[in-house]
Amino acid sequence: MRIMKPQISFVQSVMILMLSTGLLNHVIIIPVLLDAADRDAWMSVILAAACSLAWIVILHFGISNIGKRPVFEIISKAYHPIVGRLLAGAAAIYLFAICTITTRDTVYWIHQTFSPETPILVFALIFLFISVVNAYLGIQSIANTSSVLLPIVVLLGFFVMFSNTPHKDYSLLKPLLAHGMQPVWSGVIYVGAGFAEVIMLFFMHHHIKTRLSYLSFMIIILLLAGLTMGPLIGAITEFGTDEAAKLRFPAYEEWRLLTIGRYIEHLDFFSVYQWFSGAFIRISLSMFLILDAFRIHSKKGKFWMLGCLYAVIIFLSTMPISDQVFMKIMANYLLPLTLWGVLAFSVIMAGLILLARRRGKAAS
Template sequence: MIRSPKPTKLHAIMTLMLTIGITNHVFIIPALLQMAKRDAWFSVLLAAVPFAIMVCLIGFASSRIGTQPLPEWIRQQLGRIPAFLFQCIIIVYFFATAWSSLFDTVMWMKVTFLPYTPVLATSLILILLCFIGALKGMKTIAIASGILLPLVVLLGFYVAIVNIEYKDYSLLFPLFEQGWNPVFKGVLYACSGLFEVFFIFFLHPYLPAPLDKKRFIVFAFILFGLTLGPLTGAIAEFNPFEAAIQRYPAYEEWRIAGFGKYVSQTDFFSIYQWLSGSCIRISFALIVIADMWKRRSTRWRPSLLAILAVILVPLSCYTLSDIAFQHLMIRYVFPANAYLILCLTLIIAVAAMFRSCKKGRTA
């Protein structure tokens, strides 16, 4: 049961910036570079069109749903069976989101900072932090985001400004060397990250009122910039072909950033950025999964979260190699993510439109 006082709208925006931002800022960039190479940044610009349509659909549906939990609203609009199917899809989707985020973070730590530390140890520590956050609830996650995000943003501006001397923006051109096909492929991958603005539906029940249009549009612009900024930076610093073969281009930008004459490496700051986004994202996913299971008693919730955490640890350590995981994400998961969110948003928007028309006839 949701208790007051509730998180503010600013807390909500900060939570979504960390939850979705790590996908657009880190996870999706290697896929964009591999698919479109030099044209990847132009693919993001073209993705602004479907992204704007998605923002309009979500804004329209949110104004009709309000702060009502989405499964309950779907049950009222479409019936029990569609609501049950929706809950099952969301549970599987957010479990996959938590798993992929945990796996990618653990592999990144092993490749970069902790090559001799067992992945089981890092996975256990990370999932324990996320379990505690999910157990405390969305309000705690929102407040933690408000504390973590300002330094994350400052560090992002720092690495962008410090590396200006190494950037050659002429590398962004010429465009369309391989035709339009890579560009359109890149649009799909850019939409996969941008469409996660859909997550706002699961945060609204914890707010006193849905995000207004101005805040929502500002947040959409910020999210768009979180994809375009580091992508153009990676191309300008490393050239598109070198950046395309890097596993973590956003991290590589930290490898060349220094601080004055006596500090040549500042890549340890990236640990704070990456873990802030991963912890909030995984905790958010666990909370949404728990919210899909409504029970009168709240005693089952810690048990459910503990079971999810226990399942995620071996899945993040022993299921796939890093190469197989990257192939799975680029080949299947990212495209499926875009299509699934688009379909769910269209269904919700049509249901909201049907409700508006029905009310109009009644009036």
């Protein structure tokens, strides 16, 4: 079995996930979470993080028993190639959904907020093209672009957080549990769907130079919890729960509040950099992992696969679906299915790896 030479460091993998999954937790999930859990949404983040710390035991077990070998190759060799292909196909469907949802939400947002006269198709064609190019260039390119983009994204995040302090009223976080624990647990489903994307580390572990420990997974979970908690509490304390729940893009609206002195305002264009950075890496990584799952490494193979993905995603992301319908699909179907699907997938993978190990084939 071919063993791929690791190409990126653990720090680079953390940067990739902070931008990729950070966009979901920081931006996309928050409107749904606020609608479900109201002012207690921040408790949902804590509970989801605690549950995730138990779940990553499964991921760590799987990785620690296969070395630096692609997981789908391990399964194909230990059982039958069709088993590996079926699991790779399931992962590819999940990754494809990530690409489509991210593209749709990104082009819709930029069309609604900054350039309503420009057709959504134009944004989709251009933005998805540069993401395809990055995916074609491979994991090293994705890691390098993340290393450049993330520091500025983080600085801008702290900038808007501290600059909006005068607008924050933390008394709006009370009363706690006014409607009991049921809304909090409902919110856990949505936050959990965000944390579930840590499984991407499982998919790309053979590209990372260092062995991933339980602490490695825990660090990422805690970082993602912080990325979710910041804009979530900011939205509640700056707008109030009723108004925040009505906002389609709360993280963006926080930028619109920001002013510097009396004469400098309209700094919300910085949010374009933050959002595009996260979406760019998120789509690039997902497309690369689709190629990696099916072991498509030739230039011709990558060209045709990425070309097909590009065309289908453009078609789906520009379909005339109202935002209300899109959000309903996200809340009622996509996010819950993501959580339970990833949990089931990780348990199945861990079970197959354990069985292969007992048969002496996991590390061979």
